[in-house]
Amino acid sequence: MKNILILGAGGQIARHAIDLLLKDKNNNLTLFLRKAKGLAKGHGSKARVIEEDVMDLKKLNEALKGQDVVYANLAGDLDKQAKNIVKAMQESGVKRLIFITSLGIYDEVPGAFGKWNKKEIGDMTQSPYRKAADIIEASDLDYTILRPAWLSDEDEIDYETTQKDEPFKGTEVSRKSVAALVVKLIDNPKLEIRKNIGVNKPNTDGDKPSFY
Numbered sequence: 001m002k003n004i005l006i007l008g009a010g011g012q013i014a015r016h017a018i019d020l021l022l023k024d025k026n027n028n029l030t031l032f033l034r035k036a037k038g039l040a041k042g043h044g045s046k047a048r049v050i051e052e053d054v055m056d057l058k059k060l061n062e063a064l065k066g067q068d069v070v071y072a073n074l075a076g077d078l079d080k081q082a083k084n085i086v087k088a089m090q091e092s093g094v095k096r097l098i099f100i101t102s103l104g105i106y107d108e109v110p111g112a113f114g115k116w117n118k119k120e121i122g123d124m125t126q127s128p129y130r131k132a133a134d135i136i137e138a139s140d141l142d143y144t145i146l147r148p149a150w151l152s153d154e155d156e157i158d159y160e161t162t163q164k165d166e167p168f169k170g171t172e173v174s175r176k177s178v179a180a181l182v183v184k185l186i187d188n189p190k191l192e193i194r195k196n197i198g199v200n201k202p203n204t205d206g207d208k209p210s211f212y
Contacts, residue, residue, distance in 0.1 A: 001026055001027075001028050002026055002027050002028065002068050002069070002186070003028045003030070003066050003067045003068045003069075004021065004027055004028065004029050004030070004067065004068065004069050004070075004071065004186060005030045005032060005063055005064060005067045005069070005070045005071070005094075006018065006029060006030065006031050006032060006071050006073070007032050007033075007054050007070065007071070007072040007073065007074060007085065008032075008033060008054075008072060008073040008074040008075070009031035009032060009033045009038075009039060009043070009049075009073075010033045010034075010035070010038025010039055010040075011073040011074075011075075012151075012153075012175050013073050013100065013148075013151070013175045013178050013179050013182070014071070014073040014179070015040040015043070015179075016175055016176045016178075016179030016180075017071065017073075017179035017182045017183055018031070018040065018043050018047070019040075019179075020179060020180065020183045021183055021186065022043075022046055022047075024187075027186075028047075028048075029046070029047035029048065030047065030048045030049075030050060030063060030067065031043060031044070031047050031048065031049045031050070032050045032052060032054070032060075032063050033049075033050075033051065034051065034052070034053055035051060036049050036051045050063050054072075054074065054081050054084055054085060055080065055081065055084055057084055057087065057088055060084065060085070060088040061088050061091060061092055064088055064089060064092035064094050065092065067092075067094050068094070068096065068189075069094075069096040069097075069098065069186055069189065070085070070089060070094060070096065070097045070098070071097075071098045071099075071182055071186065072085060072097065072098070072099045072100065073100050074100070076128075077128055078101065078128040078129050078131070078132040079128040079129075079131035079132045079135060080128070081132070082099065082131075082132035082133075082135045082136055083135050085097070085099075086135060086136060086139045086141060089141060090139070090140070090141070095140075095141055095142045096141075096142045096143075096189055097136065097141045097142065097143045097144070098143070098144050098146065098182055098185050098186065099132070099133075099136055099143060099144070099145050099146070100145075100146050100148065100178070101129045101130075101132055101133050101145055101146070101147050102121070102124055102127075102129045102147060102148070103117065103124075103147045103148065103149055103150075103168055103198060104117050104118065104121065104124040104125075104147075104168075105124045105125060105127065105129050105130035105133055105147065106125065106130070106164065107123075107124075107125050108164075108166075108167060108168045108198070109167075109168040110167045110168065112206075112207040112208075113171050113205070113206060113207055113208060114168075116207055116208045117150075117208075133145050133196065137194075137196065142189075142193045142194065143193075143194060144185055144191075144192045144193065144194075144195050144196075144197070145195070145196040145197070146178065146181065146182070146197060146199055147168070147196070147197065147198045147199065148173050148178045148198075148199045148200075149168070149170050149171055149172050149173045149198070149199065149200040149201070149204070149209070150171060150172045150173075150209040150211075150212075151172070151173065151174070151175050151178070152172050152173070152174050152175070152209070152211060153174065153175060154174040154176070155174075155176060156174050156176060156177065157174070157176055157177050157180040158173075158174070158177055158201050158202065159173055159174075159177040159178070159180070159181060159199050159200065159201055159202075160199075160200060160201075160202045161181075161197045161198060161199055161200075162197065162198040162200075163195065163196070163197055163198075164195075164196040164197070164198075166198075168198045168200070169198065169200050169202075169205070170200030170201055170202065170203070170204040170205055171200070171204045171205065171206050171207075171208060171209045171210070172200065172201055172204050172209040172210060172211070173199055173200045173201045173204075174201065177199070177201065178199055181199060
């Protein structure tokens, strides 16, 4: 039995990941989110649900008891959230973390798409998303940081990855693809340890995502 804590369980990527994880009866899920009504239909009846904020260190520590892996799919003040998650995990002795940030936090997106991306979302190198990654990388956790391309709702699993020191590839990727990678990392706990990887759909190079 593998115990998995999902932070931000109502998120769109997380919903796909939960669907995939629930196919394996050996996965025991704890869904942590601010409002349980944000869960996809049926998820709440198949997992333990905790309706709290990750900034509540006491509640987060309680949720971490007995967990094998933490998957964080959050938004907003990501740096503050990351700091709290790292602190709670260190206090609880849970080592494995999969954490979603964003493309562009290292100015790693090349060419015309890089310029378009920066115009649309701003300079991410000083953003809470970059700071969150820095906080996690400075920790002693067994982390994997994911930096997805622009997200689509295509019903497909088709992705490739790049490392932190490589130029970002492609312009887009489906949420379901990112979720599939998350599940692969959960199923293979030694894979991509202390790695920071970009995620995109192959052959989607261009000036901007196809849906713009």
